[in-house]
Amino acid sequence: MTHTHHRVGPIESLKKDYVVLVMASRDVKYENEGERFKKVMEVLAKHMPVNLGNMVVGNKYWRDEEEIMMRFREYGNIVHGVYIDQEQVKQVLKDLKAAELGLSVVVTGVYEDVFKMLKELGLKPHTVNLSLGVWGRKERLPPEEVLEITTMCGHCMVSPALVMKLVSEIRKGRLSPASAAVELAKECVCGVFNVKRAEDLLRRIVRSKA
Amino acid sequence: MVLIDQGRCIGCGICIPYCPRNAIKLDPNLKKAYIVAEECVECGTCARVVMCPRDAIVGVVEGYVREVRAHFSDPYTLHPSTGIPGRGTEEMKTNDVTGRFKRGEVGFAIDIGRPLVGVTFAEISRFIKVLNTVGVMWEKANPILYLLKGGLEMGEFPEELNNVKLHSAVLEFKVPIAKVRDVIEKLKYLAETTDTVFSLGIISRVDDDFTIPVIEVLRELGLEVSPWAKTNVGLGRPLVE
Ligand code: SF4
Ligand code: SF4
Numbered sequence: 001m002t003h004t005h006h007r008v009g010p011i012e013s014l015k016k017d018y019v020v021l022v023m024a025s026r027d028v029k030y031e032n033e034g035e036r037f038k039k040v041m042e043v044l045a046k047h048m049p050v051n052l053g054n055m056v057v058g059n060k061y062w063r064d065e066e067e068i069m070m071r072f073r074e075y076g077n078i079v080h081g082v083y084i085d086q087e088q089v090k091q092v093l094k095d096l097k098a099a100e101l102g103l104s105v106v107v108t109g110v111y112e113d114v115f116k117m118l119k120e121l122g123l124k125p126h127t128v129n130l131s132l133g134v135w136g137r138k139e140r141l142p143p144e145e146v147l148e149i150t151t152m153c154g155h156c157m158v159s160p161a162l163v164m165k166l167v168s169e170i171r172k173g174r175l176s177p178a179s180a181a182v183e184l185a186k187e188c189v190c191g192v193f194n195v196k197r198a199e200d201l202l203r204r205i206v207r208s209k210a
Numbered sequence: 211m212v213l214i215d216q217g218r219c220i221g222c223g224i225c226i227p228y229c230p231r232n233a234i235k236l237d238p239n240l241k242k243a244y245i246v247a248e249e250c251v252e253c254g255t256c257a258r259v260v261m262c263p264r265d266a267i268v269g270v271v272e273g274y275v276r277e278v279r280a281h282f283s284d285p286y287t288l289h290p291s292t293g294i295p296g297r298g299t300e301e302m303k304t305n306d307v308t309g310r311f312k313r314g315e316v317g318f319a320i321d322i323g324r325p326l327v328g329v330t331f332a333e334i335s336r337f338i339k340v341l342n343t344v345g346v347m348w349e350k351a352n353p354i355l356y357l358l359k360g361g362l363e364m365g366e367f368p369e370e371l372n373n374v375k376l377h378s379a380v381l382e383f384k385v386p387i388a389k390v391r392d393v394i395e396k397l398k399y400l401a402e403t404t405d406t407v408f409s410l411g412i413i414s415r416v417d418d419d420f421t422i423p424v425i426e427v428l429r430e431l432g433l434e435v436s437p438w439a440k441t442n443v444g445l446g447r448p449l450v451e
Binding site for chain 2: 021023027062103107115147190
């Protein structure tokens with residue numbers, strides 16, 4: 001599962017996008033795993049995520065947030081929080097470290113910035129998954145500005161046609177970029193789609209092609 | 211499969227742009243929406259998200275082929291072989307407690323068909339056969355490998371799956387760092403000869419001084435590494451050092 005990987009765009013835009021994923025390995029069998037995840041969700045929610053997801057329930061724009069915070073399986077849970085600045089991520093990591101839950105934590109984002117945060121917090125990067133981008137018939141891909149939005153759902157559930165439809169609605173004054181971003185976020189079941197970044201990218205598309 | 215109930219549909223077209231595979235069409239004569247079965251990968255997005263005014267989108271997955279599609283395309287479905295949702299495994303996300311990738315080893319996650327182009331089982335089979343010539347250590351828990359008939363060496367899927375399209379499929383394996391060049395050579399060949407795309411992820415342990423040993427090899431090969439990456443921050447316990 002590489003669903004938080006392979007986002008694209010200019011570095012300034014990527015620097016406003018961090019996904020914190022917390023996962024319980026099936027090899028470990030944590031006691032009271034559900035309780036541990038309730039604590040994780042408290043931490044993720046406390047630091048104002050722009051999206052929140054739980055693989056059992058869904059994302060916060062499609063499902064009830066209370067259910068996302070509370071409902072877990074016995075084993076093998078996965079949850080995500082999405083943030084737009086480094087300070088938020090640092091606070092999340094600080095709290096997760098202090099909570100000593102023993103669960104695996106992965107931060108996806110500009111990795112040099114992530115490494116800097118870890119150093120400041122006295123943590124060490126254990127393993128990385130680097131992105132070497134897209135190979136093969138790239139001419140079959142949607143335009144780059146659409147991909148910047150759709151790649152924020154690594155399962156590719158966010159439809160390029162919906163992006164273009166919503167851009168047209170924004171141009172006609174029928175929809176705000178913020179509401180359009182929320183509509184797109186509903187398609188990303190896991191809740192890893194950065195709604196705020198999508199809003200900025202939609203504004204950019206609306207401005208660029210009248 | 212996901213269906214549009216023709217008796218209920220009023221042809222408003224709201225659902226059409228929501229499909230990431232452009233599989234929903236409008237019949238101009240009947241003024242009803244319908245789903246093109248060969249293009250639909252059973253991702254379930256339309257049934258989940260569209261506010262259909264007539265509740266005409268019905269999510270029913272029936273039959274072996276449609277079930278296979280749903281397991282690989284709908285992140286909300288728990289995969290029977292891994293027990294986790296999605297197309298892949300725990301990969302490096304839990305490497306701090308599983309030690310799947312050791313120092314001196316490099317992991318590859320090749321997401322074929324991603325983003326948005328899709329891939330057939332026949333093409334996945336071709337990738338497996340080409341990569342087999344390098345002698346990679348396949349991730350045995352990867353759900354796609356469970357569908358092979360005749361073992362990994364053969365790299366063949368059941369005949370009935372060959373033309374079936376998935377939204378994407380991840381192949382996962384590892385090699386010693388000395389073999390990275392050989393794998394990249396094969397991937398360059400696959401990139402030149404495929405009719406689809408693939409997104410490439412490369413997994414490595416990080417040294418204590420925060421350096422990533424594989425980056426030097428990739429740079430020597432003239433490859434561009436994105437600033438975007440996934441970092442396991444080592445909070446899992448018991449920790450594999
Ligand atoms: S949204 Fe519902 S009623 Fe409208 S075209 Fe689609 S299936 Fe038919
Ligand atoms: S299930 Fe997915 S691929 Fe099939 S029609 Fe619905 S949105 Fe499109």
